[in-house]
Amino acid sequence: MPPITNMDKKILLAHGSGGSLSHSLIDEVFLKNFNNPFLSEKDDGAIVEIGGTRLAFTTDSYVVKPIFFPGGDIGKLSVFGTVNDLAVMGAEPLYISCGLIIEEGLDRRVLEEIALSMAQAAQIAGVLLVTGDTKVVEKGGADRIYISTSGVGIVKKDLSVKGIEAGDRIIISGSVGEHEVSVLLAREEFPFRSQVTSDLAPLNRLASDILVVDGVKFMRDPTRGGLATTLNEIAEGIGLGIMVYEDKIGVSDGVAAVCELLGLDPLYLANEGKMVVVAKQDCTGEVLKRMRKNPLGRESEIIGEVAAELNGRVCLRTRIGGTRILDMLAGEQLPRIC
Amino acid sequence: MKYIDEFRDRDLCLGLAKKIESILGDSEVTIMEVCGTHTMTIFRSGIRTLLPEPIRLLSGPGCPVCVTPAAYLDQAIALSEIEDVIIATFGDMMRVPGSGSSLETQRAAGKKIAVVYSPLDALNIARNNPYKKVVFLAVGFETTSPSVAVTAIEAKKSGISNLYLLSAHKRIPPALRLLAEDRDLNVDGFILPGHVSTIIGVNPYLFLAEEYGIPSVICGFEPLDILQGICMILCQLKGKRAALEVQYKRAVKNDGNPGAMALLNKVFIETDSEWRGLGTIANSGYAMGEEYKELDAGEVFPLEEMPSAENEGCICGEILKGRKIPNQCPHFGESCTPYSPLGPCMVSSEGTCAAYYKYG
Structure with missing residues (x-):
């Protein structure tokens, strides 16, 4: 990972992008100070054992702007986001906490709408919001409202990148980029509109549908930094290469059009209701069958495979049949999408 | 997506790659794609991996950010230090290093820097912040400069007096002449920028073939466009002729866009301009014309001469x-x-x- 240079003595927006700069910040500041075996796994959450029970434990903060967007809002996002982090760790999400930082002057009705949305999301996902905290800061001290959620769940199956081997297949549960595009256009900074709706959804049932299949080795939700970043994290974790096929990766017409206009790469756009699965080749039929039965996985596809060659890099077979490296994003593509 | 998917068709692309291989035979050919957007298509679609090895693709000076000199960045950074100034810029400029800082670092230090997608956004920022002075960093080639010209005209027409432009606009043809004159340059053909050509038309490039005998093709930006452009250059080389051809006929008219050119000539005047790495090229830039001097950030905010340094060893x-x-x-x-x-x-x-x- 590249070092933080002298030019970056201040924290930049790019440090929060989920790309390479975020990773170097984690290595150089957080791992250095808090290092322990749980944290050094660098997973989306930790698995801890208490009284013989294995618990998955995760936390996340939400600063999305705007707080309401097509397909969701910051409240729903804060619940499903944490549920999804637990689900892809192979856990059944159970309890969630919620910390609110509210800017003075927020309309009370907005807060009530967000709270209602969180309650509905918790009910849909089957989790309980069991504790919380509220702080109000002066006008300008925050941007309307920030939410931080933590969650715990019981581990149903141990998943780890360590079991991944060459020949394993990469599956994704549907098309990419809807969340980020919907948020981006909801800011109304562009003189055009689209019908794209965020894919925000709880993935715990889809995850449990496939956990029972033996060959499922690893799952991850490709949020900030998108599919490309998730694939790079997997490749880095296993020291093997990954080859993915561009024509297998679904991109809706709406997302594709916005990407063409703004010069964005959909493979780096955030998703909030998609799951990447690494599974042994001989069980992919069963995994796909189960995923496609679930409405959230109807468009599941095998998009690539783990490869011993490729020097530990992620490569893309392009639509026209060429090959290129699919690297991690250097900085921000766009700020604050979750 | 319609009109895009067709130009990324695998069978057609592979067919053209085969054709390129057969025309090429044993000869070695070096082709320069002048425009940065071509470079990105070539890499993003993996075109190099489809081409036979004796074809070398070089990337030219057609990325507006890349040719903007450190001195310009230093000027922009100095302007961002002035009380009441908001810098409005395309996102790509944020991380370009000046002599000591970058706009991204300035933003983190609390300076007011807004990323915009269109110069008209800068006009809106000026409209919404009447007590601030908004400086738009006007960089880009003939593709971008007409929209900046429109913004300047619109600002004047609607009486918005707090928008200023720091122009580093560049013109492509003078830079191409510099390349063509360079005896060390070993280029057998040029892939010319399609979108610049939608504005300036085809005539400004005629000299490449007529005076220097270099086959040139004005090309679109999809993989199929570029492969076809390469094919057209190879056909010229094989036939031992040099001509200016247009592959991107669906967008480029021979006389370009006279309306846009009229706007450019209304707002800007041609001027000598410094290109990072290439030096100063005569008449290769656009400065604010007499009628629009009051919008010229360089005139309105006089800055002390600053020694600017490009990074040593950067090639x-x-x-x-x-x-x-x-x-x-x-x-x-x-x-x-x-x-x-x-x-x-x-x-x-x-x-x-x-x-x-x-x-x-």
């Missing part, structure tokens, strides 16, 4: 001229990466070094 200039490729730079991938770029070619999403680093 951006050699790369922009196609004499070297990024891997030959001692900084490439070591002290110069997209995370901490030394030169703009590593910053811009259209930059040659960034493309080499990102897509290998």
